[in-house]
Amino acid sequence: MFGFFKSDPTKKLQKAYEQKLEQAMLAARNGDMRANATLTEEAEALLEEIERLKSS
Template sequence: MFGLFKTDPQKKLQKQYEQKLEQAMLAARNGDMRANASLTEEAETLREEIEKLKNA
């Protein structure tokens, strides 16, 4: 009952991951390859954290 309002950290990280990928895609469309690379790298670190949570 009290766990009803707790946020799921995996869902939060998944949402951040998807936002980073979308930002990277938009940067690539605009021709900013440096921003694309850095945003993709950030997204990959988030994906690794998601995988750790799934395996834990």
């Protein structure tokens, strides 16, 4: 009945995913390839979680 009050978990994950990608891009621009790789890996894990939630 009040389903519209529930938050969509994929929206939060999508926002976090986009923030991680932006942080990775900024790290790459600054020449910090180790941070870029770490942040990109974290973003990929978030993307996998998003896809898992969408498929179920």
